[in-house]
Amino acid sequence: MELIYSEKRSGKSYLKQSYICVLLWFMGRAVQAASRVDDRVRKEFKDLPENFTFALGVMPAGPHLVVRRTAEGTARYLGHRITPQPVDLKMEFKHLDAGFLTFTFRENTPVATARDRLVVDGEVGYACAVVRILDAVQIYLLPKFIARLAVKRYPRWPLGQKLLHRTRIYWRTILGY
Amino acid sequence: MLHIPGYYEYCCRVNVVAGHDGLEKIPALLERVQAAKPMIVTDRGVAGAGLIDVVTAALGDKVTIGGVEDDVPQDSSLEAVQRIAEAYRANGCDALIAVGGGSVLDTAKGANIMVSEETDDLMAFSGVGKLKRRLKPLIAIPTTAGTGSETTLVAVIKDHARHQKMPFVSYFLLPDAAVLDSRMTLTLPPAITAATAMDALTHAVEAYTCLAKNPLSDANAVSAIELIARHLMAVMQQPDNRDGRLALAVAATLAGMAFSNAMVGMVHNIGHATGAVCGVPHGTCMAILLPYGLEYNQHRNGHLTAELLFHLEGPDVFAHTPSDQRAQKVIACIREMNQSLHAITQGQHARCLRETYDRDGNRAVPFERLTEIAATAKNDPAILLNPEDLDDEDYMMVLEHAWDGSPLNRADIAGFEKKY
Amino acid sequence: MPLPTCFEFECPVKTHCGDRALENIAFEMRAMNAVKPLIIGDEPAAQEKRLVPVLNAFKNAEMTLGVVEAIPVEDPASVAAQLAAIYRDKDCDAIVAVGQGPFIDMAKWLNLMVSTGEENPDAFIEGKGIPRSLRPLAVIPSATADGLELSGYVRLQGKTLRSVNLMPPLLFLDPRSVGQPGDVALAETGLTALTLALEAMFTADANPMDVVYARTAAKLAAMGLNGLAGDSEIGGPLSLTVAHAAALAGCTLGAGPQPLAFKLGWAVAETGKISAAQAMGVMLSYVLEHRLAANEMPADMLLELLDSAGRYARTPEGQRGAAGLQLLRDLLNRLFETTDGKIRRTLSDSGLSLQDVTEATEGISAQGKGNASGGQETIITCAWEGRPIR
Numbered sequence: 008m009e010l011i012y013s014e015k016r017s018g019k020s021y022l023k024q025s026y027i028c029v030l031l032w033f034m035g036r037a038v039q040a041a042s043r044v045d046d047r048v049r050k051e052f053k054d055l056p057e058n059f060t061f062a063l064g065v066m067p068a069g070p071h072l073v074v075r076r077t078a079e080g081t082a083r084y085l086g087h088r089i090t091p092q093p094v095d096l097k098m099e100f101k102h103l104d105a106g107f108l109t110f111t112f113r114e115n116t117p118v119a120t121a122r123d124r125l126v127v128d129g130e131v132g133y134a135c136a137v138v139r140i141l142d143a144v145q146i147y148l149l150p151k152f153i154a155r156l157a158v159k160r161y162p163r164w165p166l167g168q169k170l171l172h173r174t175r176i177y178w179r180t181i182l183g184y
Numbered sequence: 185m186l187h188i189p190g191y192y193e194y195c196c197r198v199n200v201v202a203g204h205d206g207l208e209k210i211p212a213l214l215e216r217v218q219a220a221k222p223m224i225v226t227d228r229g230v231a232g233a234g235l236i237d238v239v240t241a242a243l244g245d246k247v248t249i250g251g252v253e254d255d256v257p258q259d260s261s262l263e264a265v266q267r268i269a270e271a272y273r274a275n276g277c278d279a280l281i282a283v284g285g286g287s288v289l290d291t292a293k294g295a296n297i298m299v300s301e302e303t304d305d306l307m308a309f310s311g312v313g314k315l316k317r318r319l320k321p322l323i324a325i326p327t328t329a330g331t332g333s334e335t336t337l338v339a340v341i342k343d344h345a346r347h348q349k350m351p352f353v354s355y356f357l358l359p360d361a362a363v364l365d366s367r368m369t370l371t372l373p374p375a376i377t378a379a380t381a382m383d384a385l386t387h388a389v390e391a392y393t394c395l396a397k398n399p400l401s402d403a404n405a406v407s408a409i410e411l412i413a414r415h416l417m418a419v420m421q422q423p424d425n426r427d428g429r430l431a432l433a434v435a436a437t438l439a440g441m442a443f444s445n446a447m448v449g450m451v452h453n454i455g456h457a458t459g460a461v462c463g464v465p466h467g468t469c470m471a472i473l474l475p476y477g478l479e480y481n482q483h484r485n486g487h488l489t490a491e492l493l494f495h496l497e498g499p500d501v502f503a504h505t506p507s508d509q510r511a512q513k514v515i516a517c518i519r520e521m522n523q524s525l526h527a528i529t530q531g532q533h534a535r536c537l538r539e540t541y542d543r544d545g546n547r548a549v550p551f552e553r554l555t556e557i558a559a560t561a562k563n564d565p566a567i568l569l570n571p572e573d574l575d576d577e578d579y580m581m582v583l584e585h586a587w588d589g590s591p592l593n594r595a596d597i598a599g600f601e602k603k604y
Numbered sequence: 605m606p607l608p609t610c611f612e613f614e615c616p617v618k619t620h621c622g623d624r625a626l627e628n629i630a631f632e633m634r635a636m637n638a639v640k641p642l643i644i645g646d647e648p649a650a651q652e653k654r655l656v657p658v659l660n661a662f663k664n665a666e667m668t669l670g671v672v673e674a675i676p677v678e679d680p681a682s683v684a685a686q687l688a689a690i691y692r693d694k695d696c697d698a699i700v701a702v703g704q705g706p707f708i709d710m711a712k713w714l715n716l717m718v719s720t721g722e723e724n725p726d727a728f729i730e731g732k733g734i735p736r737s738l739r740p741l742a743v744i745p746s747a748t749a750d751g752l753e754l755s756g757y758v759r760l761q762g763k764t765l766r767s768v769n770l771m772p773p774l775l776f777l778d779p780r781s782v783g784q785p786g787d788v789a790l791a792e793t794g795l796t797a798l799t800l801a802l803e804a805m806f807t808a809d810a811n812p813m814d815v816v817y818a819r820t821a822a823k824l825a826a827m828g829l830n831g832l833a834g835d836s837e838i839g840g841p842l843s844l845t846v847a848h849a850a851a852l853a854g855c856t857l858g859a860g861p862q863p864l865a866f867k868l869g870w871a872v873a874e875t876g877k878i879s880a881a882q883a884m885g886v887m888l889s890y891v892l893e894h895r896l897a898a899n900e901m902p903a904d905m906l907l908e909l910l911d912s913a914g915r916y917a918r919t920p921e922g923q924r925g926a927a928g929l930q931l932l933r934d935l936l937n938r939l940f941e942t943t944d945g946k947i948r949r950t951l952s953d954s955g956l957s958l959q960d961v962t963e964a965t966e967g968i969s970a971q972g973k974g975n976a977s978g979g980q981e982t983i984i985t986c987a988w989e990g991r992p993i994r
Contacts, residue, residue, distance in 0.1 A: 010683070012690050013671050017630070017662035024664060066631060067666055101631040103664040104624050120568050121396035121447075122622075123193040127565075128312040131351060135563045159573045185912060186823045188845075191622030196615060200813060203610030217736065316637040318737055355635070399824070400619065400852075403816040411607070411812065431607050434812060441816075494913040503917035
């Protein structure tokens with residue numbers, strides 16, 4: 008009997024990709040904002056080497072969020088493309104769906120790591136700092152009931168400070184400074 | 185009980201050959217991969233202990249040895265890798281046999297990348313998944329029963345000139361075969377036997393109790409724990425116990441399979457930092473810190489720790505211990521193991537950080553350096569898969585108790601709920 | 605169990621199991637330098653639309669996929685030859701096989717052909733000439749597996765090739781691709797897995813590394829079968845558990861000799877009155893009982909595998925072996941009840957006469973891993989009657 012061969016391009020999931028794109032864009036700008044507002048995040052960035060650049064994103068072709076530690080010790084969001092700037096630490100989900108699970112807060116970073124969803128490449132020693140930065144930013148950006156799912160343990164920061172910082176980070180994220 | 189996570193991956197592609205005459209199987213293993221002229225890579229310690237002679241005698245005239253490179257430094261270095269790759273090419277070798285621990289194997293892996301990819305630029309292959317094809321055959325012969333490095337797909341090479349660590353991660357870095365032979369560990373001194381066995385036990389216990397566990401890594405872990413529980417003390421009392429030595433070597437590889445799939449947690453996290461800051465041997469750190477890791481995480485994974493009692497102490501103790509006390513009993517058993525090892529080795533096996541000494545007989549971990557250890561530990565990635573987080577205060581609490589040798593205070597740990 | 609003084613272990617299979625497992629195929633392909641997989645599926649997979657989630661899982665992977673669906677397995681050699689021509693003609697560089705049983709044999713043979721260029725299976729008899737690295741082959745089995753999918757076996761027109769190098773390097777078990785077969789089919793898969801796993805565990809020379817797979821497969825199979833028999837909560841979907849058990853049981857077998865109950869099961873199935881899986885399920889407890897008695901090995905661990913460490917620990921030492929065997933038989937009896945008698949408890953349940961069974965199994969030798977010689981007659985008689993050996 009004759010076998011029927013067909014050929015197809017692997018499709019695209021535009022909805023999931025757009026969602027992740029927007030979320031990473033927002034997170035990237037929020038990291039930049041938080042590095043200027045919150046002492047913990049500022050200290051994490053201060054401890055990173057100058058010009059250290061990290062990316063968080065999805066294999067094989069992005070999107071990513073790329074952030075660099077500036078000479079002043081704060082963060083600068085560099086956009087959603089890995090090239091042209093060299094990246095020191097890359098944390099990438101193996102596929103779009105893995106990223107989607109995490110970015111819709113159904114699998115937090117530890118669970119995604121435990122499930123081998125992420126590939127960490129480059130200066131692995133700084134991965135912990137990056138995870139702490141991302142955790143802090145999520146705690147500021149998200150309402151508690153969602154942020155609790157995203158981090159291993161939800162911290163008790165003084166409420167007034169948290170609300171004030173949250174407002175400032177939101178404004179800076181939206182305005183991009 | 186079977187714990188099935190929502191998703192898991194498991195891979196253990198190393199061909200393991202184990203036995204009292206495992207080394208004699210090497211010619212057949214080489215033939216299987218169409219190799220005939222291996223280069224032996226090792227370090228001075230292994231060669232000095234006469235183990236290379238045992239290997240070459242076992243190979244006999246069935247294999248032409250293309251050279252023995254026996255000066256791999258303690259930390260795998262780029263220079264050593266380059267030197268070995270040059271010798272490999274000059275002698276027309278077609279396979280590598282790494283005899284020794286982690287750094288020997290890493291060096292051999294680095295040299296293998298150079299000779300297989302026909303490159304002098306090792307950096308171009310650094311990172312995850314940069315290697316895209318099979319390398320030259322590599323056989324690993326571990327000489328301690330602990331690290332399990334023969335099952336890992338990672339190599340780390342240090343470029344001292346540029347002060348850089350080059351990590352390599354690829355399935356193609358898994359050795360083609362790991363040969364476990366009781367003769368390789370028969371002459372291991374008691375303190376090292378104890379520390380390496382506790383290292384293997386820690387791999388198994390952390391793999392079973394941390395976040396990336398899966399049913400296959402669990403099965404690896406419990407087999408390793410059973411073998412160590414059954415054979416360690418017998419080997420300590422009778423070092424030339426060949427069956428016991430083989431069992432410990434097999435247990436170490438099983439534990440290696442478990443942790444290379446399920447990863448590890450805070451015991452390794454703090455242990456790595458203690459090693460980096462104060463130079464305490466890895467196995468010693470593991471032995472000391474294991475009970476503390478289990479104690480600290482107990483509110484998260486006590487039910488998993490409890491299950492290990494069956495494998496560590498057998499069914500009778502398990503049945504006689506009420507289920508809510510089993511985790512505590514496991515921790516107590518591990519402390520007792522450390523105590524017995526301390527006694528058998530006349531104090532060489534340290535029970536707490538205070539009892540570790542450097543080569544000159546000075547205290548290896550001065551109390552003042554605990555803060556430095558805590559700061560280093562914060563940036564060690566092993567913490568990612570620990571069930572509970574640790575902040576600066578938590579690190580100090582654990583380190584102070586581990587330094588002193590006193591159990592953690594349950595009230596301090598219960599403070600989590602208040603703090604978070 | 606004592607540690608053998610000499611053993612070898614190898615399992616080249618990488619397991620991916622659970623939620624969104626299929627989405628990892630593209631990543632694994634890229635890691636093995638493959639960019640254009642040929643995705644093939646058998647007829648049941650086409651009927652149950654199990655290829656759809658597989659193809660969808662490649663979204664955003666930026667790959668080109670070759671697809672051949674609804675492949676019949678009646679004439680595997682000619683089908684494989686046609687597929688090999690397609691593979692070469694279309695420049696494919698990996699195979700993704702969605703299906704079960706003989707179809708996976710065909711896929712492994714196809715891979716051997718395209719990797720070596722050799723078209724005659726006789727060239728590989730006794731595992732000779734099978735290279736260590738073939739093209740990447742991903743197997744996506746269903747829950748109606750025959751247990752050999754992940755093994756190193758290839759059955760092709762009455763010939764059998766076996767080698768560790770024939771074990772598929774990639775296994776993907778995903779709730780979306782294992783299908784939803786009926787209870788009887790699921791129970792049969794579970795019984796096959798249980799047979800392969802328990803026989804591997806209870807041999808005198810079982811090594812601790814084989815036992816890792818065997819133990820896990822046995823526990824999964826027991827969990828699935830207990831779920832089918834109506835009790836115990838099971839984590840996750842039943843068909844995934846059963847498919848998982850069968851896949852790991854295949855890894856346990858590897859390229860080693862087939863165990864006795866497994867072979868007897870296939871031989872009895874030749875009569876056409878009972879399936880191989882059911883026949884081996886019936887014979888398993890008798891084979892184990894006989895082997896353990898002959899080798900003076902305790903059957904104690906059965907209790908832990910089929911139930912729990914707690915049950916094992918609280919049962920007095922002298923009673924554990926018998927309790928374990930009884931548990932195995934009870935399991936079958938309960939399956940008999942929940943499937944309205946479709947899963948047989950004894951060989952006589954299937955309407956076979958003792959003589960039929962004896963004749964069907966005449967050529968089977970008990971030679972093989974850990975089998976005690978002789979006693980086959982006792983095993984068959986007891987399994988036919990449903991009476992413990994002792």
